[in-house]
Every structure is written in C-alpha cells, then in structure tokens.
Ligand SMILES: Nc1nc2c(ncn2[C@@H]2O[C@H](COP(=O)(O)OP(=O)(O)OP(=O)(O)O)[C@@H](O)[C@H]2O)c(=O)[nH]1
Ligand SMILES: [Mg+2]
C-alpha cells in the first residue's frame with residue numbers, strides 16, 4: 464500500500480501529501496469511520512481506486528497533541544520574549560518538561576533581544592545550553608534565518624504566550640505563511656468557525672503547523688513514573704540512582720540530587736520539575752486554576 468501524510472482535515476475532506484510532495488484530497492475508508500480518526504501529521508496508508516484517494520489506516524504515532532490537534536510532531540519552538548512579556552525561567556522550564564514528556568524536542572527561541580541587556584541573554588543561553596537544549600535569540604535588528612534551517616525535514620509547532628513575537632518571527636521567514644495563520648487566528652477569535660482545523664504548511668523543506676501549541680499546559684495525563692526519564696537535562700544522571708523507581712525528590716542516593724549539588728543542573732530547573740511532581744502527587748501546587756488532574 465502507498466503512504467502519505469495528512470496535512471489538513473476539514474470536515475470529511477483529508478488533504479494528504481504523497482511521497483512525491485503532491486497534495487491530494489482523500490476520504491476515509493468505510494471501515495475507518497468508526498473509532499479514532501486520524502489527525503494532521505498522521506502517516507496513512509491509502510489506495511487509489513476509481514480516481515479517488517481512500518485512506519485505509521494510519522500508522523502508530525510517535526506522539527499526539529490535543530492542542531493543536533496533531534500527531535508525529537518532531538519539535539516545538541518555544542518562543543519567549545525578553546520584555547513584554549518578560550522572560551520567565553519557570554514558564555520556559557515547564558514548557559520544556561511537558562514538551563519532552565510528549566516525546567517532542569523543545570527548541571528555545573528568545574525574541575526582542577533589542578529590549579534587553581546582552582549579558583542577560585548570554586546568561587539565559589548558557590543556562591539552557593549547559594543542560595543540553597538548543598537556544599537562539601533574535602530581535603528587531605536581526606533576521607530569523609536559524610529558523611529556516613531548523614524546519615528542514617521536520618514537523619514543527621511554535622508555542623509561546625501572546626505577544627512574545629510568534630507572528631513577527633513567521634513574518635521574517637515567510638510573510639505569506641504569516642498572513643494565512645493570522646487569518647485563521649482571527650477567524651477563531653471571532654468564534655465563527657466552530658471546528659478548529661490545523662494545517663501543516665510546507666516551509667523550508669519541512670512542515671510547520673499554522674496554530675500555536677501549548678498555549679495552555681495540559682497536565683491531565685502526565686505519568687510521574689516516567690517524567691524524569693524523558694528530560695534531556697536529567698538523562699545523563701538518572702541511571703545512577705539507587706532506586707529504579709526514584710522520583711528524585713527525597714530518595715537516598717539519588718544521582719540527580721548529587722548532580723544538582725555539584726551545580727550540573729540549575730536549581731531553578733530542578734525546582735520546576737519538583738513543583739510539577741508535587742502537583743502530580745498532591746494535586747494542588749499550582750492552585751485550582753491548573754487542577755486538571757482527576
Ligand atoms: N522590540 C521588539 N518588538 C517586537 C519583536 N518581536 C515582536 N515585537 C512586538 O511585539 C508585539 C507582539 O508581537 P506578535 O508577533 O504579534 O506576537 P505573537 O506572539 O504573534 O502574539 P499573539 O498572536 O497574540 O499570540 C508586536 O507589537 C511586535 O511588533 C522584537 O524582536 N523586538
Ligand atoms: Mg500572533
């Protein structure tokens with residue numbers, strides 16, 4: 464059977480990208496209409512019958528996000544501005560941890576570097592580079608060409624608070640894409656379109672989602688037994704813990720706590736993990752606003 468990737472779904476119309484890069488309109492085979500439907504980003508098997516493309520099945524997903532509704536995301540670009548809104552380690556750390564939990568690579572992009580002391584940016588970049596994360600910075604006097612290189616061969620989602628400069632970034636790399644995404648967010652804000660759809664646009668050899676992700680962080684299904692093992696900053700150490708099921712909180716002979724004492728992991732990064740774990744255990748660290756756990 465032939466393989467394709469879903470780039471857009473509107474109602475029952477699936478736009479699929481074939482291996483040669485061409486886009487075709489497809490529909491689901493009758494047997495697929497019940498149960499879980501595929502989403503944008505899904506890799507599907509299709510048949511071409513009587514001039515029609517029919518999706519037969521979708522392949523096992525590498526990962527899946529509800530917002531935006533996408534499968535098989537390779538990376539999330541976390542956009543954080545230096546000012547308006549000001550940079551928050553805690554927010555950035557929390558996003559990193561939750562993105563990695565979903566088996567997606569986080570990449571940090573600092574914006575509005577023109578509004579900040581370069582030393583402050585240097586400190587932030589060292590903080591994240593030291594623990595294994597890619598981080599870039601840009602501003603009104605800089606281009607965003609690093610983004611073009613990052614997109615190649617990947618499925619990418621941008622995330623970040625309102626006002627950090629996501630649209631400005633897109634505008635720098637592709638003004639036409641930016642206009643398309645703006646039209647969608649305006650339509651969504653007015654509430655005219657009840658069915659949200661996500662579209663993956665071909666950009667610089669990869670696919671970029673038009674809808675920002677992680678605007679609210681969903682903690683509903685985080686499994687505290689596996690969280691630490693997925694975090695890049697922790698990976699070099701956790702095999703050294705005495706207990707296989709160490710949560711790295713108060714256990715004896717915890718290699719992660721030792722790394723922390725040696726200054727190999729920033730205290731504040733660990734603190735975000737600890738807060739998150741305590742929330743998962745007790746359900747009230749971030750207050751009722753974030754109480755999405757059942
Ligand atoms: N000084 C400065 N201002 C910037 C920079 N990037 C964006 N801005 C300004 O920040 C404001 C918000 O930028 P947007 O690109 O609209 O932010 P956004 O992330 O798309 O915001 P939402 O669409 O609300 O999520 C605008 O007034 C931009 O002109 C920058 O690098 N330097
Ligand atoms: Mg925007």
Ligand SMILES: [Zn+2]
Pocket residue numbers: 701704705709710711712714716717718719720
């Ligand atoms: Zn441990």
